[in-house]
Amino acid sequence: MRHKRVIASRTGGPEVLEVVEEEIPEPASGQVRVRVLRAGVAFGDILWQSGKVPGGPKPPYTPGYDLVGIVDKLGPGVAGVELGARVAALVRIGGYSEVAIVPSDYLHPVPADLDPSEIICLTLNYITGYQLFRRIVKMIPGNRVLIHGAAGGVGTAMLQLGKLMDLEMYGTASAPKHELVSSLGATPIDYRNEDFVERVLDITGDGVDLVVDHIGGDHLNRSFRTLRPGGTLISTSAYASVKGEISSFATLLGALRMPLWNLLPNKKSAILFDVVPFNRKNPSFFGEDLDALLGHLSRGEIDPIIATQMPLSEAKQAQEMLLAARAQGKVVLICNEQ
Ligand SMILES: NC(=O)c1ccc[n+]([C@@H]2O[C@H](COP(=O)([O-])OP(=O)(O)OC[C@H]3O[C@@H](n4cnc5c(N)ncnc54)[C@H](OP(=O)(O)O)[C@@H]3O)[C@@H](O)[C@H]2O)c1
Secondary structure, three states, X not given: OEEEEEEEOOOOXXXXXXXXXXXXXXXXXXXXXXXXXXXXXXXXXXXXXXXXXXXXXXXXXXXXXXXXXXXEXXXXXXXXXXXXXXXXXXXXXXXXXXXXXXXXXXXXXXXXXOOHHHXXXXXXXXXXXXXXXXXXXXXXXXXXXXXXXXXXXXXXXXXHHHHHOOOEEEEEEOHHXXXXXXXXXXEEEEOOOOOHHXXXXXXXXXXXXXXXEOOOOOHHHXXXXXXEEEEEEEEOOOHHHHOOOXXXXXXXXXXXXXXXXXXXXXXXXXXXOOHHHHHHHOHHHHHHHHHXXXXXXXXXXXXXXXXXXXXXXXXXXXXXXXXXXXXXXXXXXXXXXX
16 A cells, blocks of 8 residues: 655755655554654754754654544554543654654544644644643743743744633734734744834743744844843744744854853743653653643643645645744644544
8 A cells, every 4th residue: 555745855845745655554663653643843953954053853854743643553563542531742853744753652542522723733832832831931920931932833822721720821823814823822922024023022021931933043142131130031943934924043053052041140041941851851741731631622721723724745835834933733644544
């Protein structure tokens, strides 16, 4: 039997994606074959394709940070995974495919009666937000958070989780997206026409407890200035570098300065966070946190914002949409309908 998958044929942007058709792969020892229902399209996919971050995969490979699917075949020695079960996984690469081979210990069962397009919103974006709020910083009701890119996939997820936790929220976004940011309970800030540092300090007086910055470079410095004493800056990405707005050197310099800020006598801290190594290092967290999020989803306490759903064959257009910041919420690839 044959299947289709998308490959990043070389280093570059969405233009390097190609759809290939090949024999369905066999799972090796410890692996599981999954018929993929939905794959997430993440800015992280574009980041890795760009070759601008060290340690990324070498082309050709299949992008796709996260997937939801059905267990199709077990490799030798696999126990504790049921044929036909619905599962989700944070794989980092390999999601953009009709069929994926996944190490069995990355898989977590998910209910078959929930929409796989909503579950795929949880597996990367909500997990990231949930872990930042609950495991990394331990936010409490009334704490203040500034979220950059608040109308994006991760941003909308964080706003919904922050509202559940009664956080006071501020979100940067371009003006056409402010209605969405407000509707999710945050004060929108038009970063293109306002100085977000001044605006946050004007409104709050002494700043926020947490700022999540995916832009990188000197932007980190500005984000750090929005913190009140005891606050934390979390750097999550190198967005501006991938978009060609700053150089890779400026991104590196921004990250290298962060440890120095931790030495300042203002009780503020600055850290890097990457959800995949964090969950590999703490293997029980993904399942525990996904179960908590699935609980919120099934009780209607979160309502993932899906910007668009596109067929697997349109992965290139899906990435173009993300790169041009046209998406509000999550971009989802339909790899198999059911
Ligand atoms: N470290 C981790 O564990 C982790 C996990 C998940 C995601 N991430 C990172 O998180 C970021 C967001 O991912 P995503 O999938 O949510 O991407 P996304 O949906 O494309 O959202 C990013 C948003 O940022 C906004 N933006 C662009 N420049 C900005 C600026 N200077 N200031 C404020 N907002 C700006 C864009 O909208 P507007 O400009 O129109 O407002 C865009 O919609 C990515 O960089 C990704 O790599 C990191």
